[in-house]
Amino acid sequence: MKKVIHTLLTALILIGFSVILVAKDIPLVSLKLSDIEQKTAENSPRLKASQKETEAFIKRSESAKAQLFPKLNFEGSYRYISVIPEIDIPIKGFGSLKLGDNTNYSIGPALYWTVWDKNAIRNNWLSFKSQATSKKYETETIERQIMLAARVAYFQAGLANEQVLLLSDALKVLQAQYEDIVINVKAGAKSRMDELSAHQEVIIKMKQLRTARSYLAQCLDDLSALTNEKYGDNPMVPFSAGIIENLPKNITSPTLFLEIEPVDALIKKFEKYKKSKLSENHPNVISMEELAESAKLLSKSISSGLWPKLQFSARTSLDYPNGPKLEAINQNALGVNLTWILFEGSASRKKSQENILLGEAQTEKRNQVLRDLQKEWQKLIDQLADLEEQKVLNEQYVSEAKELSKIVYSSYKAGSANFIDVQNANYRLLEAKTQSVKTKFQILVNLVTMASLAE
Secondary structure, eight states, X not given: OHXXXXXXXXXXXXXXXXXXXXXXXXXXXXXXXXXXXXXXXXXXXXXXXXXXXXXXXXXXXXXXXXXXXXXXXEEEEEEEOSOOOEEEOXXXXXXXXXXXXXXXXXXXXXXXXXXXXXXXXXXXXXXXXXXXXXXXXXXXXXXXHHHHHHHHHHHHHHHHHHXXXXXXXXXXXXXXXXXXXXXXXXXXXXXXXXXXXHHHHXXXXXXXXXXXXXXXXXXXXXXXXXXXXXXXXXXXXXXXXXXXXXOOTTOOOOSEEEEEOOHHHHHHHHGGGGGOOBOTTOHHHHHHHHHHHHHHHXXXXXXGGGSOEEEEEEEEEEEEOBTTBOSOEEEEEEEEEEEOOXXXXXXXXXXXXXXXXXXXXXXXXXXXXXXXXXXXHHHHHHHHHHHHHHHHHHHHHHHHHXXXXXXXXXXXXXTSSOHHHHHHHHHHHHHHHHHHHHHHHHHHXXXXXXXXXXX
């Protein structure tokens, strides 16, 4: 007897040692939510594109603003003409007089300034400035969206990881029960039917576990697409790091062990948003407001074109020739130019009305966005209240299902229950645990969605 016990202990030690060696050869990937958020923000082409567009709109606004100031040019011209006009002088002996020279040039600085245009240039600048502001808030909206996408993808990986862990635990229980039943069948205490039924349950759970591991790999692929990071080698068969040293038997060897932050710790991190309020100044709403303002300002700028425009100019230059005198002179000139559109077929008026209507349309879009956000916020609050109540009930159900599973199997071993009762009890326990985990992760998704909409 002692020899048998010694042999069994030696075998268990060797098995445990071999599992540890296998685990050491498999990489452990530990994912932190903060790292996923940071890398997603750093590697998002959509966010980078929006940031570049924002910079471009700011430069356009600055360019439009520069038109408010005087414009200083350096102007120069050169011309060669082959035939010089001449006039005959009606005095005997004087002949003719050339009016200029073959070579002509003028060079010097010139200043231009729109003195008055009924704020056409100013309103045009303010319109572009509102567009730049709108783009800035649109970029902030995108930042919130990709942050939400990163968090949800991380939670999906966490849920998949927990499901792998739960199925692994369930499989190990079934494998232990099957081995126990095989011993009892050999001893004549249980039937062959129970042995086959128990083995079929093991096979079913192995298939479910393989599917769950495949889905976990897909979740990691989704995270890789967001962060531009690679997790393990393909094809991936990941496994939860929760049971590195106690894997179920006869499963495909993992390509990596995955460690994700505990769901309860994540809920605690985001639970402050339960008491938050919807941001009435959500960046998406402000972006729409700025677009509406831009259209209105552009309308004012266009309608100002119906009024007179007064421009001032000043120029000093070195000119050659000085009329018929073949000499260079310094020429100074001041000028005032008045422009007033008298008829254009109502083009400016219609264009102005077009932008007024576009501004009103943007205002209505803004109202619709705010209404949609308010509806979404209320739905999140209602769902969260329901999920919190489910969470409490799930915890109670899991506790009772655990106890019931133990009682049923003990009764089965004692011969007072059927194996079908054992199967039902195992199924209810796994279903209770799975539903409990799903509810917690759904709470997390609701909380981070509220975080993306909160003040």
